[in-house]
Amino acid sequence: MKRLRGVDTFVRLLRSSIRRRLCTPFADTRVRATRLLLIAIVLSPALAHAYAGPGAGFAVLSSFWAIFVAFLYSFYALMTWPFRQLFRFLRRRNAYGKATFERAVILGFDGMDPELADRFMKEGRLPNLAKLRDKGTFSKLRTTFPAISPVAWSTFMTGVNPGKHNIYDFLACDRNSYLPYLSSAEIKGPKRHIKIGKYSIPFGKTEIKAMRKGTPFWHWLGNAGIFSSVIRVPVTFPPEKFQGVLLSGMCVPDLKGSQGTFCLCTTRASDDKFREGGVRVPIERKNGVCRSYVPGPDNPVKRNAGDVRMEFELKPEVESKQARFTVGSEKFTLKIGEYSEWITAEFKAGMGFTAHGICRFYLKEISPEVEVYVTPVNIDPGHPDLPISHPVTYSIYLAKLFGPYATLGLAEDTWALNEHVLDDDAFLAQAYGNHEDRERMLFDALDKTKQGLCTCVFDTTDRIQHMFWRYLDEDHPAARDVPHSEHPQVIQDLYQRMDRLIGRVMEKIDDDTLLMVISDHGFKSFARCMNLNAWLHQNGYLALKDDKTESGDWFEDVDWSRTRAYTMGLNGLYLNIKGREKQGIVDPSEVEALKAELQKGLNGLVDPASGTVGITGVFIADNVYRGPYTENSPDLIVGYGAGYRASWDSVMGKVTGQIFEDNMKAWSGDHCIDPRLVPGVLFSSHKFIEEKPAIVDVAPTILKLFGLALPAHFDGKAWTLAAKAR
Amino acid sequence: MVVLFGYTSDQKAIGIAKDQLKAHLLAVRLYRDQIPVVMGSYGKILRGTGRYLKLAFKPLLYVIVPITLLMVQIDRYLGQTPIPVNAPFLLTVHVGGQMTGNDTLNNVALELPPEIAMTAPAVHVPSENQIVWRLAGSKDGKYEVKITGAGKSVEKAVCLGSGLPRISTVRLRGQFWERMFSSAEPALPENSPIESISVNYPDRDIDVAGYGMNWIWLFFILSMVAGFIFKEVLGIQI
Numbered sequence: 001m002k003r004l005r006g007v008d009t010f011v012r013l014l015r016s017s018i019r020r021r022l023c024t025p026f027a028d029t030r031v032r033a034t035r036l037l038l039i040a041i042v043l044s045p046a047l048a049h050a051y052a053g054p055g056a057g058f059a060v061l062s063s064f065w066a067i068f069v070a071f072l073y074s075f076y077a078l079m080t081w082p083f084r085q086l087f088r089f090l091r092r093r094n095a096y097g098k099a100t101f102e103r104a105v106i107l108g109f110d111g112m113d114p115e116l117a118d119r120f121m122k123e124g125r126l127p128n129l130a131k132l133r134d135k136g137t138f139s140k141l142r143t144t145f146p147a148i149s150p151v152a153w154s155t156f157m158t159g160v161n162p163g164k165h166n167i168y169d170f171l172a173c174d175r176n177s178y179l180p181y182l183s184s185a186e187i188k189g190p191k192r193h194i195k196i197g198k199y200s201i202p203f204g205k206t207e208i209k210a211m212r213k214g215t216p217f218w219h220w221l222g223n224a225g226i227f228s229s230v231i232r233v234p235v236t237f238p239p240e241k242f243q244g245v246l247l248s249g250m251c252v253p254d255l256k257g258s259q260g261t262f263c264l265c266t267t268r269a270s271d272d273k274f275r276e277g278g279v280r281v282p283i284e285r286k287n288g289v290c291r292s293y294v295p296g297p298d299n300p301v302k303r304n305a306g307d308v309r310m311e312f313e314l315k316p317e318v319e320s321k322q323a324r325f326t327v328g329s330e331k332f333t334l335k336i337g338e339y340s341e342w343i344t345a346e347f348k349a350g351m352g353f354t355a356h357g358i359c360r361f362y363l364k365e366i367s368p369e370v371e372v373y374v375t376p377v378n379i380d381p382g383h384p385d386l387p388i389s390h391p392v393t394y395s396i397y398l399a400k401l402f403g404p405y406a407t408l409g410l411a412e413d414t415w416a417l418n419e420h421v422l423d424d425d426a427f428l429a430q431a432y433g434n435h436e437d438r439e440r441m442l443f444d445a446l447d448k449t450k451q452g453l454c455t456c457v458f459d460t461t462d463r464i465q466h467m468f469w470r471y472l473d474e475d476h477p478a479a480r481d482v483p484h485s486e487h488p489q490v491i492q493d494l495y496q497r498m499d500r501l502i503g504r505v506m507e508k509i510d511d512d513t514l515l516m517v518i519s520d521h522g523f524k525s526f527a528r529c530m531n532l533n534a535w536l537h538q539n540g541y542l543a544l545k546d547d548k549t550e551s552g553d554w555f556e557d558v559d560w561s562r563t564r565a566y567t568m569g570l571n572g573l574y575l576n577i578k579g580r581e582k583q584g585i586v587d588p589s590e591v592e593a594l595k596a597e598l599q600k601g602l603n604g605l606v607d608p609a610s611g612t613v614g615i616t617g618v619f620i621a622d623n624v625y626r627g628p629y630t631e632n633s634p635d636l637i638v639g640y641g642a643g644y645r646a647s648w649d650s651v652m653g654k655v656t657g658q659i660f661e662d663n664m665k666a667w668s669g670d671h672c673i674d675p676r677l678v679p680g681v682l683f684s685s686h687k688f689i690e691e692k693p694a695i696v697d698v699a700p701t702i703l704k705l706f707g708l709a710l711p712a713h714f715d716g717k718a719w720t721l722a723a724k725a726r
Numbered sequence: 727m728v729v730l731f732g733y734t735s736d737q738k739a740i741g742i743a744k745d746q747l748k749a750h751l752l753a754v755r756l757y758r759d760q761i762p763v764v765m766g767s768y769g770k771i772l773r774g775t776g777r778y779l780k781l782a783f784k785p786l787l788y789v790i791v792p793i794t795l796l797m798v799q800i801d802r803y804l805g806q807t808p809i810p811v812n813a814p815f816l817l818t819v820h821v822g823g824q825m826t827g828n829d830t831l832n833n834v835a836l837e838l839p840p841e842i843a844m845t846a847p848a849v850h851v852p853s854e855n856q857i858v859w860r861l862a863g864s865k866d867g868k869y870e871v872k873i874t875g876a877g878k879s880v881e882k883a884v885c886l887g888s889g890l891p892r893i894s895t896v897r898l899r900g901q902f903w904e905r906m907f908s909s910a911e912p913a914l915p916e917n918s919p920i921e922s923i924s925v926n927y928p929d930r931d932i933d934v935a936g937y938g939m940n941w942i943w944l945f946f947i948l949s950m951v952a953g954f955i956f957k958e959v960l961g962i963q964i
Contacts, residue, residue, distance in 0.1 A: 073755070
């Protein structure tokens with residue numbers, strides 16, 4: 001479904017509609033008659049004409065109210081502006097006085113791979129990136145250990161290694177329960193509740209605790225009086241206060257508090273549960289009308305009431321291959337294979353508690369069975385129940401300006417594609433829909449930030465490479481049964497699309513602006529999975545209860561009293577240390593020896609099926625991290641070889657019988673491997689002299705370019721501009 | 727009216743226009759230290775306001791007809807009060823057509839019911855072709871006064887007392903639009919020399935919290951409140 005968003009589209013449509021009307025044969029007569037009628041009514045001298053109904057009243061009042069408020073504020077702003085400027089001048093003398101550039105624009109293309117970029121540039125497919133390469137810099141950008149987005153982007157913004165910002169993976173391990181928790185933020189409901197019968201009314205505020213430590217470099221800029229617009233940089237939830245505007249990105253939860261739970265409403269009876277990321281909801285069909293619901297957050301007021309639901313109905317029209325939907329007060333029609341616009345979803349829990357979200361409906365089929373996919377319910381940016389921006393009004397501003405947009409950290413529903421709930425086309429439509437919204441936000445930020453920092457991270461590059469690498473790698477197991485002609489160019493198209501975006505950004509900037517395009521890591525094929533827990537089990541480091549040969553999720557059948565090492569998450573390997581883990585057995589004096597033993601055993605591990613090395617490096621955390629939070633890091637970081645990655649089961653703490661297996665999922669490309677194999681990219685409009693730039697260097701480089709002193713705790717070093725580039 | 731507004735307006739466009747206005751207002755706040763951005767936002771607010779008014783204009787055309795007729799009718803009841811008993815009031819007759827000049831005015835006669843009496847001699851205003859009588863009523867009720875000129879008689883209703891009767895301040899000959907909005911009586915015959923007969927009823931003030939106000943203001947406030955409530959209930963963008 002074509003999404004009619006944005007003023008330009010609207011105004012264009014309105015204009016064309018007016019033009020069409022004026023071109024009809026009787027337009028003039030009708031217009032004249034209308035004018036005469038109006039004049040007659042308006043000139044009739046009766047008191048009643050002073051007012052013509054609430055509609056007119058609202059229109060006039062609202063218009064004048066808007067103008068009145070605007071001018072009142074403008075008057076205030078204008079009158080106080082000199083004083084505020086003077087105050088700022090005195091406090092932050094000459095913020096831009098030592099700056100090399102008036103403005104820095106940093107575009108983050110999550111996962112853009114330097115080898116692919118180089119290949120496409122050589123083929124002449126990326127003319128704008130090639131211009132940057134020729135005029136300024138093109139280089140590989142060393143990533144973090146491990147090469148995972150939340151880790152790398154945290155390092156990007158803080159200029160420090162993970163030991164100082166405390167993010168080592170999407171998930172962190174609770175040493176007491178051996179269960180995972182989200183590494184970036186902790187959300188706790190209100191502490192106090194008033195209990196009345198079956199109701200438990202929360203009293204107080206929801207607490208959101210940022211787990212990422214360190215100070216983003218835009219805070220340093222803000223302290224010096226330099227304004228920043230920061231859009232969708234990962235691990236910026238919860239948003240922190242600084243001088244500028246920020247919209248949080250990766251790690252923002254959905255309304256259920258998860259990292260994205262889609263919903264498949266279906267008339268097909270099935271007890272199957274999705275492995276992750278989704279729920280199946282039945283559709284009840286009666287007299288040609290189908291009724292179902294979208295599950296929302298847990299009921300905050302009624303104890304043990306389960307989740308709050310938003311009901312909807314649809315009427316399939318088989319002949320026209322469409323269905324009419326009624327969701328709350330909204331009515332819309334979807335054809336098969338079509339997405340709705342963002343629909344407001346209100347989840348009423350009773351006692352006046354309502355959660356506000358937005359979601360999109362996708363009609364999969366209507367005959368003989370009916371199936372509707374619903375995106376995870378995103379926090380409504382126009383009515384955020386949790387803060388997703390700084391200031392809070394920034395997300396509202398963007399929602400009012402461009403319409404509702406995806407706010408979920410991982411907004412592109414990769415799980416739905418993995419689970420075959422969405423097909424390739426539906427996934428691409430969703431991903432590019434979100435991408436277009438972010439492009440609009442970027443260009444608005446560019447217009448509004450003529451001085452200072454403007455940075456925006458696009459996830460599209462990451463998600464599409466994850467899901468479509470199988471078409472780039474002819475031998476990929478997930479592509480065996482799929483005709484290659486379906487989407488052979490999807491990644492190439494993606495890079496070209498990003499290149500066109502660069503072109504449009506370049507038109508908006510002048511020589512006083514530094515443009516940097518960076519990625520947090522590159523990409524490689526993910527053809528083979530490795531269950532590290534299985535290897536630990538088979539090699540005597542991990543024991544199972546009652547001599548079982550496999551364990552369920554989250555170490556369900558693991559015997560901790562005999563387990564020395566375990567893994568969860570993507571690259572971390574943990575020792576079960578006495579005094580640190582609740583049921584730890586490894587004596588602290590044996591830790592170093594055990595680390596060395598594991599490093600030796602895993603490094604160079606060969607996949608017997610192919611004879612290829614599955615693990616090319618195992619890194620001892622103490623050697624790669626330093627800082628106050630190293631105690632939270634895994635003990636070893638496992639670097640898989642190209643084509644390999646931790647298996648889906650291993651990530652979830654499951655122990656299987658097999659160590660290596662084919663990856664049959666659509667999620668076919670990855671970067672959670674040996675960080676030395678997946679560097680990111682660095683392009684810049686001005687030439688830097690630096691042989692081995694790293695993502696940790698970006699923060700110090702920007703501070704230096706704005707003439708600020710570098711904080712002593714920074715791990716990165718500032719790059720030097722080539723003399724000609726100054 | 728809210729429903730009518732909802733059906734006759736481009737709800738989506740109005741929603742977008744309102745959101746855009748709010749966005750530009752927020753921009754003024756978000757980028758308050760960047761004067762070019764603030765000034766640009768003011769410009770956009772002005773343009774947005776124009777666009778919003780333009781969008782509200784079409785439904786206004788539809789709404790204005792029934793609402794005007796409704797208000798005219800309400801004004802009959804709430805615009806004026808009946809003339810209190812024993813209070814003097816003026817009855818003005820405007821003569822037109824071929825009957826002009828003081829002599830012709832002398833030929834116009836007034837015939838009153840027993841409950842209404844003349845309290846002063848008629849005043850002739852030849853330059854305006856008018857005769858004005860000062861009258862007073864002695865009993866509540868609705869009465870007809872008869873005016874005769876050039877051998878033809880016409881009547882005009884006069885309300886005395888209190889309550890909420892339907893009041894017509896004027897009776898007119900021809901003048902369709904004027905009759906539509908001001909008169910609650912049938913037109914005077916076309917062949918009558920009398921053009922209009924009016925009574926100066928006192929304006930009605932409605933007491934709200936000790937403050938007397940014309941009904942139109944009260945209607946304005948109440949309809950706005952009702953509009954706010956119903957637009958939410960009906961999910962209509964105004």
